[in-house]
Each structure stands twice: as structure tokens, then as C-alpha cells.
Amino acid sequence: MSAPVRVSPLLDAQRSQASKWTQPEGMQSVAAFGPGDAAHLHQVGIGDLSFRRRAGVKGTGAAAWLKSLGIETPERPNSWLRMPDGTLVLRLGMTEFLVEDVPGGGHAARMQATAPSHGVYPVPRFDASLVIAGREALELTRQTCAFDFATLSPQAQTVAMTSMVGVGITAIALNGSDGLRYRLWCDGTYGSYLWSTLVEVARDLGGGEVGLDALGRIAQV
Amino acid sequence: MKRLSVMPDEWLDRSRVVRFRFEGRSFEGFAGDSISSALWAAGQRTLGRSFKYHRPRGILSAANHDVNVMVQDGQRLNTRGDVVEVREGMDLSAVNTFGGLANDRARHLNRLSRFLPVGFYYKAFHNKRLFPLWERMFRRVTGLGVLDFSTPHIRTPKRYDFCDVLVIGAGPSGLSAALAAADAGARVAICDENARAGGSGLYQLGGDTARADATRSLLARVRAHDNIRLLEGTYAAGYYADQWVPLIDRERMTKMRAKSVIVASGAFEQPSVFRNNDLPGVMNGSAMQRLIYRYALRPCDSAVVLAGNADGYRVALDLMAAGARVEAVVDMRASVPASPLVDALKARGIEPLAGHAIQEAHPDGRGELAGVTLVKLDGSGRPVAGSERRIACDGVAMSTGWSPTMNLLYQAGTRMRFDDLLQQFVPDQLPEGVFACGRSNGVYTFESRMADGVRAGLAAAAHAGLGEAAPVGVPPEAEAPSLAWPIVPHPDGKNFVDFDEDLQVKDFENAVQEGYDNIELLKRFSTVGMGPSQGKHSNMTALRILARLTGKSPQQVGTTTARPFFHPVPLSHLAGRGFSPQRLSPLHGRHAAHGAVFMQAGAWLRPEYYAVGGKSRIDCIREEARRVRTAVGLIDVGTLGKLEVRGPQAAEFLNRCYTGRYDNMKVGATRYAVMCDESGVLSDEGVVARIADDVFYFTTTSSGAATVYRELSRLNTEWKLDCGLVNLTGAYSAMNLAGPASRKVLSQLTDMDLSSAAFPYLAIRCGTVAGIPVRMMRVGFVGEWGYEIHVPAEYGPTLWDALMKAGEASGIGPFGVEAQRLLRLEKGHLIVSQDTDGLTHPFEVGMDWAVKFDKLFFTGKRSLQILRTMPLKRKLVGFRLAENHSGEAPKECHLVIRDGDIAGRVTSISWSPHVGRYIGLAFLPPDMAAVGTPFTIRLSDGGTVNAEVCDTPFFDPKDERQKEIA
Amino acid sequence: MKLMTCPINGTRPISEFVYWGEIRPAPDANTCTDDRWADYVFNRNGAPGVKKEWWCHTPSNTWFIAERDTEKDKVLRTYLHGDDK
Incomplete structure (x- = not known):
């Protein structure tokens, strides 16, 4: 299907x-x-x-979890960065992240498919x-x-x-x-x-x- | 009233002649003329009629500090002649006349003034029976314009703006302040209510160009400065918290947020008070100067100048420079301080008359100024009998004092102090971020005003984090700019203080005599300062009079509250665009395509029902409900709050927030959940589903979604349990497929095991339907076999389409909020905040079972323990009307009456096609709650309806519909 | 319009915030008298002065504490729960 x-x-x-x-x-x-x-x-x-495909995640373990998926995270609260492949990563406040793929990108899909670990709370958007x-x-x-x-x-x-x-x-x-x-x-x-x-x-x-x-x-x- | 040759800073564009009409006659002016100046230039001296006595009035302030010249411009009301530019084709009429300006029939009221003393409104018209008669008279006689109801409703786009330093007023001190702040690096916005900036620096000249040159130079530097925005024709309407100032121009309102605000708005000239000081031709000295320098007009041919300060002498010199003959300069001070101005006057052959005043002005046949009577004053300021001397003149310039424009300083919370030397209030303690300079700060000497502006500008910039404040020396004033007592008594009165309200000196004496001797009482009893100019030209003089009458100092008398707006703001500016957020389900387009009639449910738009051609609303609703009971229906429940809590302590978190226990739920189960506040009152309810050991998905009421998420977030901020809370309300779409055929329809779209063994009532299962990942619960809200399906919102419409298609053969149809409410009522389910109120606790609505006291802690536990021991005051019960009930049926909130007293009320009621009677829920006293108890409900018109308590559910009491059908 | 400073998001107009109420220590719900509990649940201190309050910045759902002088209408400081030293 x-x-x-x-x-x-x-x-x-x-x-x-x-x-x-x-x-x-x-x-x-x-x-x-x-x-x-x-x-x-x-x-x-x-x-x-x-x-655009998007996924969100928050929690004290979120930054590390994203890193384990090969997704860079901004250091400062309330800031954003663009990864070399064009993916936009926003840090919302202290411990929440919004990841937006460029067309054809797969980070959001991979986040949705990966089970969260302790202190990681997926945020469907x-x-x-x-x-x-x-x-x-x-x-x-x-x-x-x-x-x-x-x-x-x-x-x-x-x-x-x-x-x-x-x-x-x-x-x-x-x-x-x-x-x-x-x-x-x-x-x-x-x-x-x-x-x-x-x-x-x-x-x-x-x-x-x-x-x-x-x-x-x-x-x- | 002669037009002069071109003035260097005139506002006129002499290449454009403007033709307009006033009171039915044609006039001509130049582009740039105000209505007042164009009429005055044409020789029209009577420009309006006063409010109470309908006396003829001319120009007083030429600055919109009075409303002598208030006209109606077609549909435009509240048009102030002093500040509105003439426009080609304007057709103007004076307001408040009874038959036109010239022949105002109400002018005879002037002769009845003895019977219209201060406060007569309160005394003469209080008879209740006669009041409608008086009211009709008042509306005819005292209106300030005629409203045309076809005037279009206009909205203008408001905007926000930001700056470091906002300077209010672009006169010499304001311009200096702006430059100092900008040079320190601040982004400056400077506004001025006048069409052109420069303020008094361009008209209080004393026949000399020095001031104008200096002001023009400041203005040029301001216009050229990269850091400064100059906003002409823009006034600050008020001061709001934390340096927030609405700026009004002709087009719109700008909400300016500044880090520092400098008030440099100058001062209002106060008219001197003598008999007939309101005749056309008598005006403020500064009004004459505005007419001369802005509009190139000679305001009169022969003038008498009444002075009490240096400004008066400048006015005399300006009049002479404009070609007017100055008959006399009359100084109310016992001796005139020496100054170059006095010398200049004497050099032109004018010897000021010290210790003299104007006792009375005299009208000609048309009621306009023709001459004055001068009088000598004794040591106590009283006229010396026998010293009267009459002089013919067609102009009187009053220059005896000022009131600082402190409205915004007051609104900001500035504490004021009355300065005895200056004879005015000055800021004593300014709030943080607020600064004052120039005449608003009690600084009148020209050079000092500019220095004071620099001081304020540096301080304001420093407060905004730029540069450093520096002490700038501002020498104290050598001369008082205002007289302590600019008033000449007269037994025949008509010596006006407030020209808007026609208040004369004896009105204040009478008010105080009657006991209204406090400034707040005096204001309200006399109405001083309550007219359209809101005391701009009158409040200081009124204060002086009250002080003298009560033997207090002005400091002790105090001032009344200055409230926004500084000038009237058009409703179009206040209305703005108007933003009302609308929340739409992802399925909204589908509902519209099905003919949904929408209703507002909080911020959401929901389908109330789906319109079917030829069917009434109630029939549509009943048909939708019938379809759910006999076949299958589909409803969008996406407005439900949807939350997820995840983590090792997720269950503990829910245990604390809700009254029930969730740690003992199996994965795949759901449980009804009730939330109470700290006082034990029902605050929300929903369904909790356990998707995994450490993941719970739970719903809230639609209206509670945002509040519950917010409050639960706060609680975990406090408790710091090992779990996280996510709000999925907008991220998930949800729909309820309900009816005997629901399983058949669903099975076409999914491989999930839908048998009641694998998927029992009240279970939750995750899987895919139509290729879409779903969370599905078997719920009982409408009382039929059904599935509440939750999906990521972007797939919502796709799932809806798939279900509707798969259900075609079974006769599927959408159902809306009203049908759902009927269906749930038949099952006796309550709706929080319809069947409960702000005091309802679980024991009143039969939810004892939902409260688990064996938990260590949950919100409301202690209160519920207390409530459990107390006798119930009421119970929510089911009821029904007689089978053969006819006539009107009760509605929600109709009262239950017992022995003539209120015993309870109806909370829900509806005709049930499936039960065949009216059914409902109601609060009743416990002793009336037994099944079978009869009771009466009272309708709005007083009629009564009989009802009887019965069991719930009304329909399918044993929930057979949820059991596996053979 | 009054300004409020969210410790995470900065200074914003007060329309971006929701006020919850004063932070008041609760008596021990298991041991206190009914009267003491009712006093805690229903009564509030209306006297002006410096109050510690819960506030929420709604666009970001950030809860924080504000110390506010209700007599002078001044917010003295704001900080996240647990950050006050």
C-alpha cells in the first residue's frame, strides 16, 4: 500500500x-x-x-539522544543551527528541540522510528x-x-x-x-x-x- | 484680520487656494490654514456658541486647548477648528446651536443665567416623572453634533514600534533632548502633535528672529540625524505601564515601547479671568502669536495686552511686528521687572501700566469685542473704584500664566510639588525611565530650556544603557512665568474660568459654599475640566480659586486624575483590525463539504450538525443520532485535549493529578479519570490509556486542554518526578466511529484483531488503519459499539475519507456535537461544566467509585476526605417528563421549586427519540433523589412542568450494546 | 502594557503570560486540622507587599517564579523554580 x-x-x-x-x-x-x-x-x-518533514523531542536526555542519531544540537537555549546537509535544528528553551528536514531528508523519520531512551520524550508535531x-x-x-x-x-x-x-x-x-x-x-x-x-x-x-x-x-x- | 506677507516658518501653501463653506456661507483660505485661521483671516470672528449660555465665541487658544471652534464636517464629528486643516469642498457648521450660529435661539439662555447656577443640573431635573421631558430637551439643546448612522465603520491597522528614547514634544527643549540622546547612541523617536515641529520656538518671538533661528537650526539637525525619527502630526495619547505610549496620527495608532520617555510637551496658557473675557477678539497671547507666525495673520488692528509675565511683552512686540497698534500693555504685577523686552517696548513708545488690570471687556452689537475698561489694582489685587478707564480695541491678548502639560507625567505616577516662585506644579519624583524637560519641568527661559533638554536627553539615554548622564547646569528662573492670582472680581460675573462648561468665578464660590470644597468634589459638582478640552485651559485657574476659597495652598488642594486620552482618539484607530484566533480541526474542510453548520466552542469551530436540504435543525440532529444507534456514524472529536506522560514515574504522576489509581492498570487498558482541584471540586475529566509500562496517553475536555496541560506542567516543575509531559492536542486528529456496524466498517481497513476477546470494551490498541498508524480505544460515551481513533493530524482527512468510503454500504453518515450530546445524555453521562459547576464535588454526582483514598497523595485528597464526612447538600440525578408531555419543555438552568423555594436546577435536558420521552439530569436535594420522586420545574414564564426522578442510563441500562452480538 | 521577564525567553508584554497565584506553603495535609486545611484552601493574603508567585510564559509553556511588590507594582526578579539563592 x-x-x-x-x-x-x-x-x-x-x-x-x-x-x-x-x-x-x-x-x-x-x-x-x-x-x-x-x-x-x-x-x-x-x-x-x-x-517539510519535522519531528520534536524534549527532556534532559534529548540532546544526547539526538547526537546518537547523528543530529547536531545548538548549544545555547533559544537558538538554531543548520547542519551541513541543510537540516534545521531549533533549540526551544532549555531542553526541547525541533528538527526540520530539507526536502528528501530523513532525520525526522529516523527520530520517529527510534525508541526514546530515559529522559527523552518525543513531541509529535x-x-x-x-x-x-x-x-x-x-x-x-x-x-x-x-x-x-x-x-x-x-x-x-x-x-x-x-x-x-x-x-x-x-x-x-x-x-x-x-x-x-x-x-x-x-x-x-x-x-x-x-x-x-x-x-x-x-x-x-x-x-x-x-x-x-x-x-x-x-x-x- | 489681515493676511501678512510670507512668514519664514508659515504653514501655508499660498499656491493652493482652498474653498469651503461655514454655516452656509462660502469662504476661501490657503492650503495649510486651519479652519480657525482661515475664518479669522476672512474676518469671521464669531466661530461658535458656548455650551450653556450660547454666548458667541471666537479663537481662544488656537491650539485645541479649548473647543470654542468645534464644528461638524459632514459625517465627521468632534472637528476642532484650531488644528484641522481646511479642505477643498468642506461644508462646516458650528455645533450646539439652535438654528445656526448667527441666530442661535438658545442665546437667550445667557439672560437666564441667574437661574442656571453651578450644579443646577442636579437640583432642577431630579423629578423622576418629569425627567424624560427634560432629557428630550437636553438632547436637543446641548448636543455637540448630529450622528449620521450611515457613517462607514472604518478600521485602521495598528502597529507596534520600538525605540530607546521617546521624546514627546518637538519644541526647543524636546529637540535638544532628542539630539543629546541620539548623539549618545540612542535610537530616538520624537513626536509633536502639531503639523510642523518647532513648538513655541517658532512663534514666541518678541518680534526678533533669534529664537526662531536657533529652533530652526535644532530642527535641521534633528531631521538630518540618522538615529532620530521625527513624527510630526503625531500625539502621545497616554502613558501606559513600562514606557508604553500610544502615538496617534491621522492614519493610525502606533503602540510605541521605549526604554526611556522624555516629556517635553510645554505648557497650556491659562486665560486671564475678567468680565466678558470670552468675547470674540479676546484670546491667549500665544494664540495671537500662532496666528501671526504660522498663518501670517494680523490677529487684530488695535490690541490691549494684559501681561503678568515676560511672555506678554513678547506678544506686544510680535503684534507690533505684525502691524497691529498696541493701545496699552497692562501689567497686573505691582511693578514690572526690568528686562530688554520692556526696554524694547518703551523704545517703541509704549509705557507698560504696572499694577493695572482689565476689569471688563465690552461687546459691540454683534457681541464681539469693541473695547475694554482698565482699572488700577490696590495692594490686595482688588480694583480701585474710580480708576476705571475705557479703551477701544478689537483685540485683547491675555498673558498671565501657564499650566504645565503634565498629563502623561501624572499617568506615569510622577509625584508633583507646587513651586511658589514659578507658581506651578513641577515634577518632584519621577518614576524610573520617565524624564521631563522644558516648561513641563518648570524651565521657561529659552536658553535654559535647551540646556534642560540636553540634561534630560543624556539621562534618558543613560537609562537606556547608552552613554552617561551628566549634570547640566540649568539656572533657576529669575521671573515667575505665572501670576498667583490672574483674576479680577466683578459683581455681574461672566468672568469665565472654564470656557467649555461656561463656568465663571461665582460658580466656584457657590460650589464651595455648598460644601463641595475638595478638588474632586468641586470638579464633579461644577463640571470644571469635564468638557471636551478636559481642563487644559482651566484646571490651574480652578485650583487657584479653590485654594484661596478654602485657605489652603495649591499643594494641599492637589489635582484631579489626568486620564488617557490626551486628545480624543477616533474609534477607527482604537478598533484596529481586530484579531480573534480561530482554531480549526484538520477535518474542517470535510465538515464544510458535508454541509456542516458550525458553532463556536471556545476557540474551536465545530460542526453543530450537518444540514440536509428540506430538514429542520432538530430533525437533522435526531436523524444523525438515529443513524448512530441503528447503523454507524462518524464524529470528529479532535478538539479533545490529548496528553502523553512518559517515564518511570508516569503512573505516580497520574496518581497525584487524578483521583483514581493508574499504577495498577494493565498495558492496553483505559480507565475513566476525574480531576479535582485543591478544594475537591471537579475540574476536568477524561480517559487514561496505558500504552506501555511507562507511557500513558490521556484525554481532557476540549475546553480544559490548554489549562490542564499548563497546570500539569507546573505541578511537575514542583514535584520533579521522573517523567515528561507532552501536549498532543493539535498534533493528533481523533474521530469516533460509533454504531452497530462500526466493527464491520473498520474491519475493511485494518488487519487488527477486532474480536471482543482481543479488543474488549474500554481497551486501547495500537496498529494501522488504512495504512495510517493509529491509537484506538473502545469507549462508551455515546453508548454504542464504537472506536475512538487517534492519528497524527496530517493523516486525519485521509482516515476520514477511508472510513466514510468503507462505511458507504452500511449507510454511514457524519454526526455533530448536538447529536453527540443527545446520545451521551441517553446514557446518563455528565459533561463537566454543564452538569457540574464551580462547587460540584465527585460525591454529588455519584463518582465515589472514582476516588481512591488508598493513595498517599493526590490533589484534593484532604478536601475530599472532609467532604466525605459531610452530609450532601445536593445530588445529580436523572429525570424524565411524562410520556404524554405536551407544551413547552424546560431548558437547562430552569429551577426545581419545592414549597415556593428553589430546591435545585436542570443541567441537561433533551427529547430522546430512543426512549420516547424528555430526559435530563438535574441537581436535587438528597431527600428528593430517590427513584420515582415527583418534582416540579418552573419555566421562564412562571408555568410549571411535572417531572420524576429515574435511573440512568435511560437507554440500554445494562450496556448490552457493548457486548458481543451473536 | 506591563512587561514581565521570563528567565528563559526574556522580557515580553504581560499578555504573553498567565498568572497562577501566590506560592504559599501548604500545611501537612495528613496531620493538620480541618480548619487549618480550609484556611489554606480558601483564604488568601490580600495585604500589599512582596509576593512570590507562579507565572507561566504561555507561548513556550515556561513556568517560573516572580517576586513582585504588589504595593509598588514592580517585579523585583524572576527565576526558575529551584534557582533562587
Whole structure:
């Protein structure tokens, strides 16, 4: 039997706006919303990276357990690192970790398949995961969040857990060839609301939703 | 009222003429004119009617410190002429007139003023029977505009912002403070309520360019500085905890968080008090200066200046520079301190009249200023009889004192001190992170204001962790900027203190005489400071009067509380976008596709029922329930809280949190769980399943999910047991496949052994269904053979589809929350917080069996031990109505009445198609709880319904439906 | 809006937090009198002063202790349970 179909937490919210679909990592995702996608990305674009495979774990033994699986962990609480193969590892607070694979990666699957040892507590996750990029990205955060995103340093690789439009989120800032972008994760059951709200604000600022095609490299790294 | 040639810092764009209408007549102004300045330039001196007496009013402050010029601009209300720019096509009318500004019929109230003393509202209109009549009159006569109900509802996007130092006020001291802080490395934001920054530095000039040049230079440096953002047309609406200040501009509200806040907002000029000081043409000295330098207007042709400070002399010189004739400079002080300003005036042929005052201003036929009567003052400040002298003039500049703009300092919790030399309040103890400079800090000399700004800027930056505070010498003021008593008594009154509320001196005397001699009482009885300008131009003068009347010092009298907002904030700015988080199940799209009618359940949106064309809501619900009892139904229970505890002490953890015992559960078993708080009250319930020796998976109520996880996390932070707690509520999807055909449907999708031997009632099994890893429990909530299937949320819709497809042949259909509530009621299951309240403990609801006292400790144990020994006050019982009941049925919370008293209440009730009667749960006294006891329920309209206590479950009392069918 | 400092996540507006209540020593539930137990369960000290309280930073589910002067409305310090020296 083929692998069961994974469904994105944002599918219902995006369905009516999408014009082209794709299935990265077995999850139905929007390849393109419309011809405005690329322009939105430049001004302020909201992209959906929920399709990435993820796993979480916490506990006093979590760091050592991850190491035994060949997964590097950041040293400081509330910081992130990128492994040589591109895997993103976030340290949430003191003893919790979120591991996000690049497309085709297998760390999350291996975590889920490996029995936890003492002091290791697996954290199943169903995240809605967004990327915000563009000229007005910081302004969008100013209109939706009381936390100062300007203090999220891509160099210091800090992680912030805060509240945006009333929803708990985890946020980091990344530097790219096209400038600064923010990655957000939130509980999938709030995902549709977060997506729709941020897209509405982005539209007010002259941007909007962006499909995976227009995201290009951003969706891959 | 003549337009002058171009002023260096004027606000006008003379290339754009603006045409507008006021009170039905056409006017012209320049772009950049305010409504007040454009009308004044056109020779229109009567701009409004006062609130109570409907006296004609003109410009008083030209700064929105009074509402003489309040107009209605189409749908826009509360339009302040002093600060709103004229716009092409504007159609304005004065508010609060009865038949238009010129012929306001209510102006005759002026002559009835004797019958309208202070506080007359409270005395004349308290008759209950007549009040509706008075109310209708009031609404007609005293409104401040007419609301158009078709005005569109606008929302503006609010935003947050951050800086190191926020400077409020961009006058000379504020600009200096901003530069000092920015040079120390601080990120500075400086705001000013005016359209252009510069403050009094660009209009209190004394006919000399030096101040304006210095201010302009500061402004240029501020605009060029990389670390400074200048926000013009932006006011700080209030001070909120920890340096949080809402900044309001025309577009929106910005919630600014600063590390340090500097208040540099200057001072409000207080009008002098003499008879008819409110005639159009009488205005604050600073109002005249604003008109001259911002709007290039000569405010009058012949002026009398009433001075009590150095500012008055500057006003006189500015008037002369603008081409007005200064008839007299009248100084209320016994002697005029020597100064270059006085010398400059004398050089122009004006000899100030020391020890004199204006006794009365005189109106012309239109009620506008035509002249004044000067009078000599004796040693105690009283007019000397026989010294009166009349002078014709069309302008009076009042310059006798100031009140510092301290609203935000008060809101921040600053302790104030009354300075006798300055005759004003100054900050005595500022809270951490709050700084003041300039006139708000009691510093009036121009050079001193800039130095004081530097001092504050350095201190503010240092508080924000940048640079170091340095002592900057600010010499004390040589001259008092305010008179202690700028008031001239007159037996005929009409010497106004509060122009918004038409309060004259004798109103204060009367109030104090009646016993309202405390500042809080005086405010509320007289309404001083309660008008639209909230005391900006009146509070200090009122305070002086009260002090003198009660023989106290101003320090002793104190001030009333200054509350946000500093200026009225439009509702559109306050509304903002409005964010209300919505939580959706992963199956939401499936429900919508099935025609679900959704209901709000906390933050969640859940299907109440599924609409079927042609069927009523209640029929749909009953049909869904019927399908579960006769075939098979599928319900989304994903909103349930789902938690996992793992580790060697996981069982011990559950033993402590819940009332039951879990250490003796077999792997693969489930057990109902009840949670109590420390007082023994039921706080939550769910099902605990043991998946492994050291892994428990347990559920909570939907509404309790977040709170229970949070509280359990806190408890383990304290107890530090060897286990970890994980919240899977959002990560897992859950659905309940229930009905006689449920096993048949499920067996098509899985290889798991579903026989009742291998998978008994109340067991949990892990396996795969439709290729998806599942945790499945056989549960009894709705009372049918069924499976509660939990899967990772990303596979939820796929599983739903597979089940619906596999169940097609069996007649499967989705069922919603209402059908589930009916089904569980038929089984007599309670719902926490519907059938229980904030005082319900387990013994009241027949859950003695769930409380295991043989544990060493669990939350609520001691309280439950005590409660167990006490007689029960009530019991939750099942009841039913008569088989042939007709008419209205009771609802939840209808009361049980015995002997005319409340005996209990209904908690759940519903018509049961499977039992054929109305059934329900109710709280009753223990002596009424026996099966068969009849009782009465009272409906909302007072009618009663008979009911009878009966056993639960109502349906399938022996749970036969869970047993293996042959 | 008031600020509160989570020992792990830093200073945030108070809307990101939940207040649980004052930390009060419990009497020995097995040996104390009924009256003493009822007093512990139902009564709270309302007098202003410095109180030790449980607070939770909800986006990260971090529980910590705040010492707060309820008279001056000032948070003196915050720390994780067990970290106060």
C-alpha cells in the first residue's frame, strides 16, 4: 500500500486561491496562486513550508539522544543551527528541540522510528510553517506582533517564542541572497487562521500569498 | 484680520487656494490654514456658541486647548477648528446651536443665567416623572453634533514600534533632548502633535528672529540625524505601564515601547479671568502669536495686552511686528521687572501700566469685542473704584500664566510639588525611565530650556544603557512665568474660568459654599475640566480659586486624575483590525463539504450538525443520532485535549493529578479519570490509556486542554518526578466511529484483531488503519459499539475519507456535537461544566467509585476526605417528563421549586427519540433523589412542568450494546 | 502594557503570560486540622507587599517564579523554580 496522503493544515484556507498544485514530501501544497506571486515575494510575501518533514523531542536526555542519531544540537537555549546537509535544528528553551528536514531528508523519520531512551520524550508535531519575505516583512510583523522582530538576529541565530495575532509562534530570521526572511511555526489547528490573517495584512501592504514555484530556493533550504 | 506677507516658518501653501463653506456661507483660505485661521483671516470672528449660555465665541487658544471652534464636517464629528486643516469642498457648521450660529435661539439662555447656577443640573431635573421631558430637551439643546448612522465603520491597522528614547514634544527643549540622546547612541523617536515641529520656538518671538533661528537650526539637525525619527502630526495619547505610549496620527495608532520617555510637551496658557473675557477678539497671547507666525495673520488692528509675565511683552512686540497698534500693555504685577523686552517696548513708545488690570471687556452689537475698561489694582489685587478707564480695541491678548502639560507625567505616577516662585506644579519624583524637560519641568527661559533638554536627553539615554548622564547646569528662573492670582472680581460675573462648561468665578464660590470644597468634589459638582478640552485651559485657574476659597495652598488642594486620552482618539484607530484566533480541526474542510453548520466552542469551530436540504435543525440532529444507534456514524472529536506522560514515574504522576489509581492498570487498558482541584471540586475529566509500562496517553475536555496541560506542567516543575509531559492536542486528529456496524466498517481497513476477546470494551490498541498508524480505544460515551481513533493530524482527512468510503454500504453518515450530546445524555453521562459547576464535588454526582483514598497523595485528597464526612447538600440525578408531555419543555438552568423555594436546577435536558420521552439530569436535594420522586420545574414564564426522578442510563441500562452480538 | 521577564525567553508584554497565584506553603495535609486545611484552601493574603508567585510564559509553556511588590507594582526578579539563592 502506498504511503498515506499527508494533508497540510492550510489546505482548506488556500484551496480557493490556488491555481496550481504540487505534492512535495507527499503533502498537497500550492505551487502557484497566481501571476502576482513573484511580485508579492518582492514586496511582502507569505509562503507555506508546512510540507517539510519535522519531528520534536524534549527532556534532559534529548540532546544526547539526538547526537546518537547523528543530529547536531545548538548549544545555547533559544537558538538554531543548520547542519551541513541543510537540516534545521531549533533549540526551544532549555531542553526541547525541533528538527526540520530539507526536502528528501530523513532525520525526522529516523527520530520517529527510534525508541526514546530515559529522559527523552518525543513531541509529535503538526505545524503550520510559514515564510515571510520581502521589503515590508518587518512592517508586517510590526502590525501583527508585539515582539520586536528587528532583534531576531540571523547572525546570532536566535529563536523567539512569542504570540502573533493571538497565536503562539516560534520564529527565526534567516539571511538570503534576496535579503532577510522570517520562518514561523505554529500549531496546525491555528494555521488556517494565521495564514489568512497574515495574507490579509500582506495584501494591505501591497504583497500577498506566494506559491512554492515563486519561492524557488527559499522552499528548498 | 489681515493676511501678512510670507512668514519664514508659515504653514501655508499660498499656491493652493482652498474653498469651503461655514454655516452656509462660502469662504476661501490657503492650503495649510486651519479652519480657525482661515475664518479669522476672512474676518469671521464669531466661530461658535458656548455650551450653556450660547454666548458667541471666537479663537481662544488656537491650539485645541479649548473647543470654542468645534464644528461638524459632514459625517465627521468632534472637528476642532484650531488644528484641522481646511479642505477643498468642506461644508462646516458650528455645533450646539439652535438654528445656526448667527441666530442661535438658545442665546437667550445667557439672560437666564441667574437661574442656571453651578450644579443646577442636579437640583432642577431630579423629578423622576418629569425627567424624560427634560432629557428630550437636553438632547436637543446641548448636543455637540448630529450622528449620521450611515457613517462607514472604518478600521485602521495598528502597529507596534520600538525605540530607546521617546521624546514627546518637538519644541526647543524636546529637540535638544532628542539630539543629546541620539548623539549618545540612542535610537530616538520624537513626536509633536502639531503639523510642523518647532513648538513655541517658532512663534514666541518678541518680534526678533533669534529664537526662531536657533529652533530652526535644532530642527535641521534633528531631521538630518540618522538615529532620530521625527513624527510630526503625531500625539502621545497616554502613558501606559513600562514606557508604553500610544502615538496617534491621522492614519493610525502606533503602540510605541521605549526604554526611556522624555516629556517635553510645554505648557497650556491659562486665560486671564475678567468680565466678558470670552468675547470674540479676546484670546491667549500665544494664540495671537500662532496666528501671526504660522498663518501670517494680523490677529487684530488695535490690541490691549494684559501681561503678568515676560511672555506678554513678547506678544506686544510680535503684534507690533505684525502691524497691529498696541493701545496699552497692562501689567497686573505691582511693578514690572526690568528686562530688554520692556526696554524694547518703551523704545517703541509704549509705557507698560504696572499694577493695572482689565476689569471688563465690552461687546459691540454683534457681541464681539469693541473695547475694554482698565482699572488700577490696590495692594490686595482688588480694583480701585474710580480708576476705571475705557479703551477701544478689537483685540485683547491675555498673558498671565501657564499650566504645565503634565498629563502623561501624572499617568506615569510622577509625584508633583507646587513651586511658589514659578507658581506651578513641577515634577518632584519621577518614576524610573520617565524624564521631563522644558516648561513641563518648570524651565521657561529659552536658553535654559535647551540646556534642560540636553540634561534630560543624556539621562534618558543613560537609562537606556547608552552613554552617561551628566549634570547640566540649568539656572533657576529669575521671573515667575505665572501670576498667583490672574483674576479680577466683578459683581455681574461672566468672568469665565472654564470656557467649555461656561463656568465663571461665582460658580466656584457657590460650589464651595455648598460644601463641595475638595478638588474632586468641586470638579464633579461644577463640571470644571469635564468638557471636551478636559481642563487644559482651566484646571490651574480652578485650583487657584479653590485654594484661596478654602485657605489652603495649591499643594494641599492637589489635582484631579489626568486620564488617557490626551486628545480624543477616533474609534477607527482604537478598533484596529481586530484579531480573534480561530482554531480549526484538520477535518474542517470535510465538515464544510458535508454541509456542516458550525458553532463556536471556545476557540474551536465545530460542526453543530450537518444540514440536509428540506430538514429542520432538530430533525437533522435526531436523524444523525438515529443513524448512530441503528447503523454507524462518524464524529470528529479532535478538539479533545490529548496528553502523553512518559517515564518511570508516569503512573505516580497520574496518581497525584487524578483521583483514581493508574499504577495498577494493565498495558492496553483505559480507565475513566476525574480531576479535582485543591478544594475537591471537579475540574476536568477524561480517559487514561496505558500504552506501555511507562507511557500513558490521556484525554481532557476540549475546553480544559490548554489549562490542564499548563497546570500539569507546573505541578511537575514542583514535584520533579521522573517523567515528561507532552501536549498532543493539535498534533493528533481523533474521530469516533460509533454504531452497530462500526466493527464491520473498520474491519475493511485494518488487519487488527477486532474480536471482543482481543479488543474488549474500554481497551486501547495500537496498529494501522488504512495504512495510517493509529491509537484506538473502545469507549462508551455515546453508548454504542464504537472506536475512538487517534492519528497524527496530517493523516486525519485521509482516515476520514477511508472510513466514510468503507462505511458507504452500511449507510454511514457524519454526526455533530448536538447529536453527540443527545446520545451521551441517553446514557446518563455528565459533561463537566454543564452538569457540574464551580462547587460540584465527585460525591454529588455519584463518582465515589472514582476516588481512591488508598493513595498517599493526590490533589484534593484532604478536601475530599472532609467532604466525605459531610452530609450532601445536593445530588445529580436523572429525570424524565411524562410520556404524554405536551407544551413547552424546560431548558437547562430552569429551577426545581419545592414549597415556593428553589430546591435545585436542570443541567441537561433533551427529547430522546430512543426512549420516547424528555430526559435530563438535574441537581436535587438528597431527600428528593430517590427513584420515582415527583418534582416540579418552573419555566421562564412562571408555568410549571411535572417531572420524576429515574435511573440512568435511560437507554440500554445494562450496556448490552457493548457486548458481543451473536 | 506591563512587561514581565521570563528567565528563559526574556522580557515580553504581560499578555504573553498567565498568572497562577501566590506560592504559599501548604500545611501537612495528613496531620493538620480541618480548619487549618480550609484556611489554606480558601483564604488568601490580600495585604500589599512582596509576593512570590507562579507565572507561566504561555507561548513556550515556561513556568517560573516572580517576586513582585504588589504595593509598588514592580517585579523585583524572576527565576526558575529551584534557582533562587
